Amino acid sequence: MNASSLRSAARLTHRGYATAIAAAAPDKLRQAFSYCIDQVRTYDYENYVWCTQLPKELRASIIALRSFNVETSLIEQHAKSEMLILMRCQWWRDALNSAYKGKAPEQPTMTALASVLKEKNLTRYRLQKIISTREDNMLRETAPVTLAGLEEFSEGIYSQLLYLQLEAAGIADTTTDHVASHVGKAVGLAGLLRNTALVAQRHKSYLPKDLCEKHGISSDDLLRGEASQGLRDVVFAIASAAKGHLDVARGHVNDVPAAARPLLLPALPAGLYLSALEKAEFNVFDAKLLRGGFSPLRYTLELKYKMLRGQF
Numbered sequence: 510m511n512a513s514s515l516r517s518a519a520r521l522t523h524r525g526y527a528t529a530i531a532a533a534a535p536d537k538l539r540q541a542f543s544y545c546i547d548q549v550r551t552y553d554y555e556n557y558v559w560c561t562q563l564p565k566e567l568r569a570s571i572i573a574l575r576s577f578n579v580e581t582s583l584i585e586q587h588a589k590s591e592m593l594i595l596m597r598c599q600w601w602r603d604a605l606n607s608a609y610k611g612k613a614p615e616q617p618t619m620t621a622l623a624s625v626l627k628e629k630n631l632t633r634y635r636l637q638k639i640i641s642t643r644e645d646n647m648l649r650e651t652a653p654v655t656l657a658g659l660e661e662f663s664e665g666i667y668s669q670l671l672y673l674q675l676e677a678a679g680i681a682d683t684t685t686d687h688v689a690s691h692v693g694k695a696v697g698l699a700g701l702l703r704n705t706a707l708v709a710q711r712h713k714s715y716l717p718k719d720l721c722e723k724h725g726i727s728s729d730d731l732l733r734g735e736a737s738q739g740l741r742d743v744v745f746a747i748a749s750a751a752k753g754h755l756d757v758a759r760g761h762v763n764d765v766p767a768a769a770r771p772l773l774l775p776a777l778p779a780g781l782y783l784s785a786l787e788k789a790e791f792n793v794f795d796a797k798l799l800r801g802g803f804s805p806l807r808y809t810l811e812l813k814y815k816m817l818r819g820q821f
Contacts, residue, residue: 537620538620538621538624540617541617541618541620541621541624542569542572542573542621544576544617544618544621545572545573545575545576545617545618545621546572546576548576548579548580548618549572549575549576549579552579552582552583553575553578553579554805555775555777555778555808556575556775556778557575558805558808558809558812559774559775559777559812560572560575562771562812562813562816563771563772564771567677567678567772569621569624569625570625570628570629570674570677570678571674571677571772572621573618573621573622573624573625574622574625574631574670574673574674574677575670576617576618576621576622577618577622577636577639578639578666578670580601580618581598581601581639581640581643582643584597584598584601584643584647585647588647591648594644594647594648595644595648598640598641598643598644598647601640602637602640604616604619605619605633605636605637605640606633607619608622608623608626609626609633611623611627625677629676629677630676631673631676631677632672632673632676635669635672635673635676636669636673638665638669639665639666639669639670641665642662642665642666642669643666646662651718652713652714652715652716652717652718652721653715653717653718654717654718654719655717655718655719656717656719656720656746656747656750658717659697659698659701659715659717659747660694660697660698660750662697662701663693663694663695663696663697663698663701664690664693664694664697666693666697667692667693667694667696667697667700667775668689668690668692668693668694668697669693670693670775671689671690671692671693671772671773671775672686672689674772675689675769675772678768678769678772680766680768680769680772682765682766682769684761684764684765685765685766685769687761688757688758688761688764688765688773689758689773691754691755691757691758692754692755692758692773692775692776692779692821694750694751694754695751695752695754695755695758695776695779695780696775696776696779698747698748698750698751698754698779699748699751699778699779699780699782699783700779701715701747702744702747702748702751702782702786702793703782703793703798703802705731705744705793706734706793706794706799709728709731709732709734710732712728712732714728714731716731716743716744716747717743717747720742720743720746720747721743724738724739724740724742724743725739726739726740726743734794735794736792736793736794736795740793741790741791741792742791744786744791744792744793745791748783748786748787748791751779751783752783755776755779755780755783758773758776758821759776759820759821762819762820762821767819770819770820770821771816771821773821774812774815774816774821776821777808777811777812777815777821778803778808781802781803781807781808781811782798782801782802782803785797785798785802785803786798786802
């Protein structure tokens with residue numbers, strides 16, 4: 510299957526996906542889920558493809574959660590001042606509280622999520638934690654001080670998402686939660702590295718201050734897109750931490766219930782990127798990495814393989 514065929518298949522999958530999710534739903538709810546699907550497909554394509562491979566009974570819950578994550582990640586793009594960021598984050602907090610009371614505001618993602626909350630017991634704190642973590646990050650004027658700060662950020666968003674997905678599937682297991690924590694941290698760290706060049710264009714950096722100071726890296730180095738040895742060393746340290754979390758998580762694969770393993774597959778694109786980063790000698794400005802690091806076709810094939818094998 511070539512890239513063109515893959516895109517065509519994705520479009521067909523999208524139409525069938527929207528129909529399957531809301532087949533028995535009223536128009537308003539069907540439109541809300543269609544909106545969520547479009548949001549995830551546009552801004553989080555790899556996880557959109559992954560969602561299409563999940564059991565049908567889980568897709569509505571997962572796509573609503575993933576759309577919520579997209580919406581909160583886009584706040585900074587639309588809010589250009591600290592006050593607007595605070596206002597938008599508060600709007601989402603209030604919207605969540607209203608949804609838990611059965612009174613969701615007229616916003617497609619919240620309409621979809623509210624319908625999920627009627628059937629699934631999702632912990633409100635976890636959704637609120639995603640908002641507060643993003644808010645703190647958007648209002649932060651300087652890079653995190655330590656690698657531990659990056660891991661805390663990753664836990665606050667990506668691990669929370671995984672916990673919520675497990676809740677949506679009715680899976681309550683201490684070992685699985687432990688594994689999800691490691692997967693979330695790996696996903697977050699890999700994603701931060703993957704977006705380093707893009708973030709640098711906005712005069713920001715997620716690279717920890719202590720590592721940058723140790724290796725003599727400045728914000729100007731990032732803006733120039735120079736892959737100095739010092740920058741490679743910083744990237745290597747973060748990538749090693751991400752790989753360590755993945756290795757720990759995958760080492761427990763046989764301890765995780767079979768039904769939970771597909772829900773941990775956001776680990777796959779993180780692992781593929783880290784492998785590509787190593788081949789590029791930890792140059793985050795490498796041309797292939799700037800295009801994603803791996804092809805959609807390879808990702809889709811590996812995703813299907815891991816689904817069949819019960820791996821992540």
